[in-house]
Amino acid sequence: MSARGHSVHSMPTDTLLGFQRATRHEPDQVVVARSADDIRSALAADDLPVAVMSSGHGQGRVLDGGTLISTRQLTGVTVDPARKTAWVEAGASWQHVVDAGAPHGLAPLSGSSPGVGAISYTLGGGTGLLARRHGFAADHVRRIDLVDMTGTPHTVTADSDPELFAVLCGGGAGLGVVTGMEIDLVELTTILGGGLHLPASPGVLDGWRRWTGTVPEEMTSAVAMLVLPDLPMVPEALRGRHVAQVQLAWCGDPAEGREVLAPLRELGIILRDTVREIPFTESAAVFDEPDRPHAYRSTNRLVSSLDPAALGELVGITGPSAPVTTVVGIRHLGGALARPPAVPNVVGHREAAYSVMVLSPLEEPGDAAVVEGLHDTALTLFDDAGLGRSLNFSYGAMTPEQVRECWAPADADRIAAATTAIDPTGRLLSNQPMPR
Numbered sequence: 001m002s003a004r005g006h007s008v009h010s011m012p013t014d015t016l017l018g019f020q021r022a023t024r025h026e027p028d029q030v031v032v033a034r035s036a037d038d039i040r041s042a043l044a045a046d047d048l049p050v051a052v053m054s055s056g057h058g059q060g061r062v063l064d065g066g067t068l069i070s071t072r073q074l075t076g077v078t079v080d081p082a083r084k085t086a087w088v089e090a091g092a093s094w095q096h097v098v099d100a101g102a103p104h105g106l107a108p109l110s111g112s113s114p115g116v117g118a119i120s121y122t123l124g125g126g127t128g129l130l131a132r133r134h135g136f137a138a139d140h141v142r143r144i145d146l147v148d149m150t151g152t153p154h155t156v157t158a159d160s161d162p163e164l165f166a167v168l169c170g171g172g173a174g175l176g177v178v179t180g181m182e183i184d185l186v187e188l189t190t191i192l193g194g195g196l197h198l199p200a201s202p203g204v205l206d207g208w209r210r211w212t213g214t215v216p217e218e219m220t221s222a223v224a225m226l227v228l229p230d231l232p233m234v235p236e237a238l239r240g241r242h243v244a245q246v247q248l249a250w251c252g253d254p255a256e257g258r259e260v261l262a263p264l265r266e267l268g269i270i271l272r273d274t275v276r277e278i279p280f281t282e283s284a285a286v287f288d289e290p291d292r293p294h295a296y297r298s299t300n301r302l303v304s305s306l307d308p309a310a311l312g313e314l315v316g317i318t319g320p321s322a323p324v325t326t327v328v329g330i331r332h333l334g335g336a337l338a339r340p341p342a343v344p345n346v347v348g349h350r351e352a353a354y355s356v357m358v359l360s361p362l363e364e365p366g367d368a369a370v371v372e373g374l375h376d377t378a379l380t381l382f383d384d385a386g387l388g389r390s391l392n393f394s395y396g397a398m399t400p401e402q403v404r405e406c407w408a409p410a411d412a413d414r415i416a417a418a419t420t421a422i423d424p425t426g427r428l429l430s431n432q433p434m435p436r
């Protein structure tokens with residue numbers, strides 16, 4: 001055991017476990033950081049391999065030996081109401097930021113699950129509940145404090161180092177260890193949001209697709225499709241059914257929002273309707289995702305359009321006859337996401353109109369191969385309109401070639417140059433094999 005770290009044997013087991021349970025780091029020691037200085041000294045102490053864990057939602061590759069830096073105690077958030085900004089520490093989840101902003105009538109560009117770490121989400125771009133109105137989370141970063149692999153701290157802004165700032169905003173989590181970040185907040189206390197559950201069918205998916213072509217930017221929506229278990233914890237109307245859950249977040253006038261979403265109620269039988277005005281502090285209700293740690297794998301495509309025939313086939317191959325449980329998640333993009341940000345960054349494939357993700361829980365040891373086969377078949381349906389991949393929506397390690405597909409080739413080269421400059425020996429094991 002080192003003087004600064006803790007032997008893994010003396011740590012509570014859950015210090016090594018993230019939300020993602022498919023993988024587990026096996027470090028020699030764990031540094032549970034209680035300050036940015038702890039992160040600096042952990043990196044300066046030696047040149048052992050190192051990995052960072054916040055909530056563990058995005059864990060991919062695992063560390064074997066070396067030092068794991070856990071940021072889970074660094075959850076501080078300081079709001080500056082006059083500037084409408086928040087300073088967010090390395091381990092803060094979106095719920096920490098949402099709760100800190102709410103008393104000031106301010107909200108962050110957080111995503112579907114408020115337990116996700118705000119820093120890594122933003123480094124990967126960040127497609128949130130207000131995305132079509134305000135753009136990517138990475139488009140609203142003002143300052144990043146990071147530590148390089150020698151333990152040297154750097155404060156990076158668009159003025160101090162425009163190239164490194166551009167690459168950090170959207171270039172993923174391979175560029176040193178971020179100790180804190182200043183981000184913009186937007187004026188917002190409530191949204192009209194929730195889910196409309198209908199029986200899954202090609203007609204429902206295509207109806208949602210057509211409807212997305214008509215909605216203003218205040219509407220950010222997605223559709224999830226899954227076969228729900230026939231269990232008491234599932235609402236009775238949905239038990240054992242193949243369901244399409246249209247997930248809606250409207251940030252304009254609520255009465256107008258109700259009119260905008262009205263055509264969706266004509267798409268089929270509404271099995272369950274949870275749409276209501278909700279405080280943003282309860283924004284988890286929109287996607288209503290599982291908040292219990294588990295093992296999962298996903299892959300995705302960013303596409304320029306959705307082919308109705310492909311949607312129809314997708315319903316069939318991921319439904320009750322699928323060899324493994326598969327959740328389909330399609331998000332409507334465009335709007336502010338498609339516009340260049342005020343300060344340039346490397347967020348990839350802004351022109352994408354939708355993201356298509358397939359996700360499966362890994363319940364049995366042999367599941368991974370079957371899951372990968374099914375996911376490949378499902379996403380091949382969208383090859384004709386494929387633009388690339390989303391880094392954030394890839395759960396489970398990708399190949400280096402797949403990771404590069406998250407950006408335009410020239411931007412992947414810029415990320416590689418910055419990564420090599422900050423971490424010449426490849427000491428930092430990020431969740432994905434980043435360009436270098």
Ligand SMILES: Cc1cc2nc3c(=O)[nH]c(=O)nc-3n(C[C@H](O)[C@H](O)[C@H](O)COP(=O)(O)OP(=O)(O)OC[C@H]3O[C@@H](n4cnc5c(N)ncnc54)[C@H](O)[C@@H]3O)c2cc1C
Pocket residue numbers: 018052053054055056057058059060071090091110111112113115116117118119120121122124125126127128129173174176177178179289392393395429430431432
């Ligand atoms: C249920 C669920 C919902 C999601 N919803 C959305 C969504 O709506 N929109 C969206 O864009 N994404 C979403 N994501 C994806 C999520 O943004 C990424 O998986 C993100 O990487 C998770 O970060 P984390 O800190 O929570 O996880 P962690 O696994 O702790 O971190 C992910 C990786 O980031 C690196 N890292 C973490 N902290 C730091 C740091 N301080 N400095 C440097 N590197 C660091 C580490 O390499 C780590 O492997 C979702 C993921 C899940 C599982």
